[in-house]
Amino acid sequence: MKILYLTDVFPPHCGGSGWSVYFFARALREQGHEVDFISLDGISRRYDDFEVSAYEVNHSKAPFWGNYQRDKNELPEIARSANSRFGRYDVLHAHHKLSAIVLGMAAPEKRWFVTLRDYWPICFCGQSMYRIGRTCDLYDFSRCRDAENFWQGLAAPIFYTSLETRLRERRALIKNANKLFCISHHLRDQFLPFYSSEQMQVLPNIAEATDLPQVSDLPERFLLYVGRLERNKGVQLLPEIMQTSKVSLPLLLVGEGSLQTELEHEFHERNVNARFLGFREHPEMLAILSRSDAILFPSLWPEPLGRVLIEAGMMNKPSIAFSHPGGHHDVIQNNINGLLVPSVKDFADAVVELAGSSDLRQRLGNEGRKIYEVKFTPQAVVPRLLEEYNH
Template identity: 30%
Template sequence: MRILLPTDVFPPDGRGGAAWSSHALARALLSRGHEVTALVPIRGQRGVVHADALGVPAVRVGYAAPSLPVVQNYFRHERFWPVLAEAIVAEARRGPLPQVLHAQHVQTTPAAVLAGEQLGVPVVVTVRDHWPWHYFATGLHGDQVPYGRPGWPGLATELPTRLGPLRGILALAGLPYMLAHQRRRAQYLARADAVIAVSSYIAKRLAGMVQPERLHVLPNMLDMAANATIATAPPATKWEGDLLLFVGKLEANKGAGLLPAIFRELRAPGMPNVPPFTLVIAGDGALRDRLTAELGTLGIQVQMLNWASHDEVLRLMKQSTLLLFPSTWGEPLSRVLLEASGMGTPILAMPTGGTQDIIHDGITGAVAATPRIFAQRMAELLLDPVARNRLGEGARAFARTHFAYEAVLPRYEHLYHTVYH
């Protein structure tokens, strides 16, 4: 089949899980003999540029957007959608018409729908976060408190929380646009031929927005063999003692802000003494300075790597004593957890959102719902290598049957053939 993948982010520019999940899908399809091209919006670029993106043919479509709240969103979306749709149509007509357009995220979904309707080609959309029901796509009020489908009261109170009092109040003038924009997102999603939820949690959140017969739960996938090959080389990072690894943005919703509380509990009276360890943090974000200060005050040995390369992260996962994943938002289906599972890394996570599709407590990992319980479980696992190894082996076995290319890709191919015919 010929498949076009419009995707908001894509390696090597995209650092997050959505970029790597889109790339993994593209590589898997190419390995099965399909013809695949990614179409990627690039802010600040002029025109259309054809390039290779880590083994995937890609078309990078430029656009401009000023750095002003609300106004920037209009330029990234409504003003850009017809431009991107035109680029998708042009790419589609460079050869035989594609059988499927598979949009990977919020910015590219409306453009893919517009292009698909013009070409007469079916459109599949993957939902990897909360964008269909939340303007900011996290499902958290101010990145702090989970809430459902916010209308104008939710957005009106969230703007000052996110932007600060003055900028937030000024941004209230854009509230009518924000609400209309949210409706437009949902309307375009409703016009897709099929919608993929990456987890059962996301599927439940889409209930009522997408007709049941068009909604499919298909997880992100792993090339376990390729990752294992990468991880045979030793990581460049050095540490002392056990390796505790945190991978992700240093933002509140990713649970990075809970790390000081967790390690404070680990040092609390009555907690067992654990072997020496180093906490390696692979990521960057707004909480970096606060984490450095608070963890330093606790006497925790920390290494901050900023944004380590994808290969380095895989190598660290392979060597980790324990991966810490205290994420507090409604995780759709974490790429970090998938890749750690495929490496056979013992995982300790908070049971939020789609995490429970990956981590089954005591079988494929361990879960803990509060910082104190998290610290207790961490101490238990640091003192019990047999239990850690059992969790790592369970995680790898589950990944092989539920997330590996060989298990998941035929389900994607079946869906493509279904919407095409």
């Protein structure tokens, strides 16, 4: 089977969603299928013998107008150009927001599929979350996390009708896909008012261990955070959590983001032993994860899934996360393979509990590995994907 994947990002320089696409493609190739890529990150390349053709998309910071210009001018032009390549493929599959919009605009006659990895068809900023941390169920753009300063927030109601119209247009673009894959049950449930349950299928991300490099200068024991250093990830809570726990283990943070300077100051003020390792390529990140005691996952938004939680289970490592709604419940079962907590104080208590008990870490980690093998390996997921491709 000849398959074309359309994606917004792709390895080696990308986050977890790009790696998820890569592992699906690698698993399909191992079964004898041919997979090519169109990426919207602007860099054509070969990676692991995959051919990646790229288009560059303008990610304007101008509120409303920049995105409007992109959706009305750039993406339709990319759709027209990409459409000329579709003829040689049996299956087309878009894996992110912009690539799904492009594929929907192209309206291909082939079988085509979309993977929904966040809330973009129903939430303009894709996070379904108010700035104060409460889940957004009214799509009140004046309080949306996308309103990063006062005037944008003030202006949002003026554009409300336009934004609602654009969300309806987005949803309409993918309504004719043969199947909409949602990466978690929580994400699927958010789309049920707009798409039929028959059109949607829960198909989680998969993870595989690559050859792990040697990573020097790591402590003998440490706790680990992996992710963007941004407020929706809850990373700003870690200084308080670590100080409250009084655990002496160092906290290592892998990732980049706008909060790093603020966090460095906060950890210093609270006398918390924290080290920022910056962005690390995926194999190196996994190597660091494999040597950690536990993963701290303080995310505040309703995570669509949580790739690092899957990878923690793959590496026999327990995780701590908040218990609010989100796709991470598909990965973590409380006191089975991790700990789910309702508050910062409880999060700190869970850190104490895990740091102080090797037996608990081993029990939760071993169960995490079992859950990974049942739910998140290529062997568990890819046959379901191929069944839909061949349906």
